[in-house]
Amino acid sequence: MDNHSDDTEQTELPYQVRIENFEGPLDLLLHLIKKSEINIYDIPIHLIAQQYLVYIEAMEDLNLAVAGEFLVMAATLLQIKSKMLLPVDETAVDEEDGPDPREELVRRLLEYKQFKEAANQLDEHERLWREIYSREQSQPVDLKPDETLMENVSLFDLVDALQGILDRTPGKKFMDILPDNLTVRERMSAILEMLAGQESVYFVELFEPSCHRMVIIVTFLALLELMRLRTARIYQADNFGPILVSRAFSLVPDLAELDDSEWR
Secondary structure, X not given: OOHHHHHHHHOOOOOOEEHHHOOOHHHHHHHHHHHOOOOOOOOOHHHHHHHHHHHHHHHHHOOEEOOHHHHXXXXXXXXHHHHHHOOOOOOOOHHHOOOOOOHHHHHHHHHHHHHHHHHHHHHHHHHHHHHHOOOOOOOOOOOOOOXXXXXXXXXXXXXXXXXXXXXXXXXXXXXXXXXXXXXXXXXXXXXXXHHOOOXXXXXXXXXXXXXXXXXXXXXXXXXXXXXXXXOEEEEEOOOOOOEEEEEOOOOOOOHHHOOHHHHO
């Protein structure tokens, strides 16, 4: 019997997180532009398109259900790249060369960035209002003065951090026994237990140093699900600092009462 094939069958993941619940393709582009310190008005399409496709592949490897709009954006980037590779007509007058193929994309990014910043301001006002008129049973986690909340940490920041953990865990390294109870629900409970009684934990602490790659991925999916349920939140103490995870303000859901269909 082929042990390797048996292990692969054991580690199939029927559960997926649909990432449009968190971020969209424009968010990914803005993340890449910020990460690479690129001028948004002069985007190197070849570089951005390559990085974008790498992220799409990484998210699929993590069992994140990539929405169709992400694939549409990938096609758009490749189309713009193709247009920019076309030879320039030297006989044409400069003023008649036509618009920059990137112009529409830049306009969409600037417009989206403006609306997103406005939405973040509204979210901040709502958070302040909740703190003023909070329920008595709420027990908010006290943040230090230099800590910022989740809006500064995107899904793609988490993917970056997780990729660093996976890179330290060789793909061919298998545990002798993979836990039978390796499910998103079980890992959600494990994360909540880890957060119980603690102000916060580092993102990397959710993953054991010698953990099986599949355990790492399922734990990551469990964290995304807790974020979707507003039971966990993420933030950074400073820009580009380590990512922290804490309990959120909302009540912790009874995982046993959740519809099993949500976990398939």
